[in-house]
Amino acid sequence: MSDPGPRGVEEHYRSIDSAPPEYSVNRPPSAANGALMNFFSLSVVALLITTEIVRRADPYTPRDLVFIRAEGQSAAIPVRLFLLLIAAAVAFSLATNWWRRLAVGGEMVGKGLLICLVVDLSAYIGHSLGLFEAEVVGQQLASSLASLVVFPFVILRHARLPKPVDLPPVGRIRWHAWVRLIVPLVVAFVLAAWIEQRTPLTTEFMREWALLGGVGPGIFLVQQLFVIITASIGLLMVRWSRRARFAPPLAVMVPAHNEAHDIAAAIEAVDRAAARYAAPVHLYVIDNASTDATTAAAEAALAACAHCTGEVRPCAQPGKAVALNYAISIIREEFVVRIDADTVIGENCLDVTLRHFANPKVGAVGGMPRPPRVRTFFDRARMVEVLLKHGFFQVSMMGFDGILGEPGMFVVYRRRAVLEAGGIVEGMNGEDTDICLRMSSQGYLNMAEPTA
Incomplete structure (x- = not known):
C-alpha cells in the first residue's frame, strides 16, 4: 500500500478504543475546567458561611459538619464540608441529564453524611465506654477516607459500562500475601507513632501546615513508611525471582494503526533485544486498519532483522484490543510480549522479564516505561512521575501481591492465562489493566521488573 501523504497527529494516535461510542460522549476540554469552577464557587460560599459562624460564636464552635464531639474540641478545617462539596461539584458536572445528576449527587452527599454520623457516634460510644479517646481530627480523617472509598462506587453504579466478562473467581490470595500486607502496615503505624513522640516540636509544626484537617505527619508518614517497607519486600522478591x-x-x-513513521524503530529494538535472548523470537506486526504505509515499513524493517523472525498480518476491524485478540489467536508460543508500535524496548527486556515465568503462577510481568527524551520542565516532571509510579509504587504493591495492572506499552503475558481470563476486553480504554485484574481473579500473579 502506498503512503497517501503526511498526516496530522490526530491521524497517527486516534484509537477507537479510547472513545467507544457505546460508553463515551464527546465532551470538550472545558468540562473539566467547569467542574473545577463549580467546586471553587461552592467552596467560596462555604468558607464565607463558616467564617461568619466562627466570627459570631465561641472558639470551640465546630467549623465542619461534626455531629458529635468531645467537650472542648473544635474542627479547625472544614474537611468534611469540602469533601461533600467535591462530590456535589462532580455530580453537577457529569455528562447526563439533570435528574441523574441530582440522583448521583444526592446519593454521594447522603452517604457521606451517613458515614460522618456513624464515625462520630462510634467515637462517642468509644469515649463513653472508656475504650479509646478520639479527637475531632481523627473523626474527620476516618470519615473522609471512608467517603473517598464509597464515592467512586456510587459513580460506577450509575455509569454505563461494558458488560463484565462472566468469570467466577477461582484464585485465592496467598496467606503470606496477607502477612506481607498487614505486618508492614502495623510496623508503619508503630514507627509513625514513635517518630511523632520523639519529635514533638517538628510534629506540631507539620500539623499546623498539613492537609486533611491538620493530621500532621500522621497518615502521610504511615503511608510513606508502609510503601518503603513493602517496596523493600518487592525488590527482594524481584531479585529472587530473577535468579531463575x-x-x-x-x-x-505489535498492534499498529497508521504507524509507518515509527514502526521500524520498534522492530529494530525488538531485534536488538532478541540478540540477548537465548531462544527463538518471532514478531507479529498486526496492521490494524491502517491507511498509510505501515505494512510496507514493517516488512522492510523485518527483512533487515538479524536475530528474530517476523511477519505482518492484516486486521481489518479497527481497535487495538481487536488486533491483540487476533494476534493471540494465531500465536502458538506459550509466552507473548505485547509492545506498542511507538515503543522502543531496552536490550535486556526479553531476557530479564522471561526469567520470572519460571514460576508457573506468574501471569504477567511489566517493565518500567521511560519518556524517550527529557528536555523541558514538563519532561522532567513526567520522568519523576514515571520513576515513582513504576519504579517505586509498582514494586511496593508487588510486595503484597497487589499489582492491579501492567502498562500496555511493554508487558509479557502467559498466553494460557490470558485465554483463561477471557481474552483482551474490547470496546473500552484500559484493557491492559482489565486483563491483569481478571488474570489475578484466576489465581495468577502480576509482577514488575523495574530494570526492564
Missing part, C-alpha cells in the same frame, strides 16, 4: 534461568520460545505482538 528461563528462556522459552517467544512471540512478540
Whole structure:
C-alpha cells in the first residue's frame, strides 16, 4: 500500500478504543475546567458561611459538619464540608441529564453524611465506654477516607459500562500475601507513632501546615513508611525471582494503526533485544486498519532483522484490543510480549522479564516505561512521575501481591492465562489493566521488573 501523504497527529494516535461510542460522549476540554469552577464557587460560599459562624460564636464552635464531639474540641478545617462539596461539584458536572445528576449527587452527599454520623457516634460510644479517646481530627480523617472509598462506587453504579466478562473467581490470595500486607502496615503505624513522640516540636509544626484537617505527619508518614517497607519486600522478591534461568520460545505482538513513521524503530529494538535472548523470537506486526504505509515499513524493517523472525498480518476491524485478540489467536508460543508500535524496548527486556515465568503462577510481568527524551520542565516532571509510579509504587504493591495492572506499552503475558481470563476486553480504554485484574481473579500473579 502506498503512503497517501503526511498526516496530522490526530491521524497517527486516534484509537477507537479510547472513545467507544457505546460508553463515551464527546465532551470538550472545558468540562473539566467547569467542574473545577463549580467546586471553587461552592467552596467560596462555604468558607464565607463558616467564617461568619466562627466570627459570631465561641472558639470551640465546630467549623465542619461534626455531629458529635468531645467537650472542648473544635474542627479547625472544614474537611468534611469540602469533601461533600467535591462530590456535589462532580455530580453537577457529569455528562447526563439533570435528574441523574441530582440522583448521583444526592446519593454521594447522603452517604457521606451517613458515614460522618456513624464515625462520630462510634467515637462517642468509644469515649463513653472508656475504650479509646478520639479527637475531632481523627473523626474527620476516618470519615473522609471512608467517603473517598464509597464515592467512586456510587459513580460506577450509575455509569454505563461494558458488560463484565462472566468469570467466577477461582484464585485465592496467598496467606503470606496477607502477612506481607498487614505486618508492614502495623510496623508503619508503630514507627509513625514513635517518630511523632520523639519529635514533638517538628510534629506540631507539620500539623499546623498539613492537609486533611491538620493530621500532621500522621497518615502521610504511615503511608510513606508502609510503601518503603513493602517496596523493600518487592525488590527482594524481584531479585529472587530473577535468579531463575528461563528462556522459552517467544512471540512478540505489535498492534499498529497508521504507524509507518515509527514502526521500524520498534522492530529494530525488538531485534536488538532478541540478540540477548537465548531462544527463538518471532514478531507479529498486526496492521490494524491502517491507511498509510505501515505494512510496507514493517516488512522492510523485518527483512533487515538479524536475530528474530517476523511477519505482518492484516486486521481489518479497527481497535487495538481487536488486533491483540487476533494476534493471540494465531500465536502458538506459550509466552507473548505485547509492545506498542511507538515503543522502543531496552536490550535486556526479553531476557530479564522471561526469567520470572519460571514460576508457573506468574501471569504477567511489566517493565518500567521511560519518556524517550527529557528536555523541558514538563519532561522532567513526567520522568519523576514515571520513576515513582513504576519504579517505586509498582514494586511496593508487588510486595503484597497487589499489582492491579501492567502498562500496555511493554508487558509479557502467559498466553494460557490470558485465554483463561477471557481474552483482551474490547470496546473500552484500559484493557491492559482489565486483563491483569481478571488474570489475578484466576489465581495468577502480576509482577514488575523495574530494570526492564
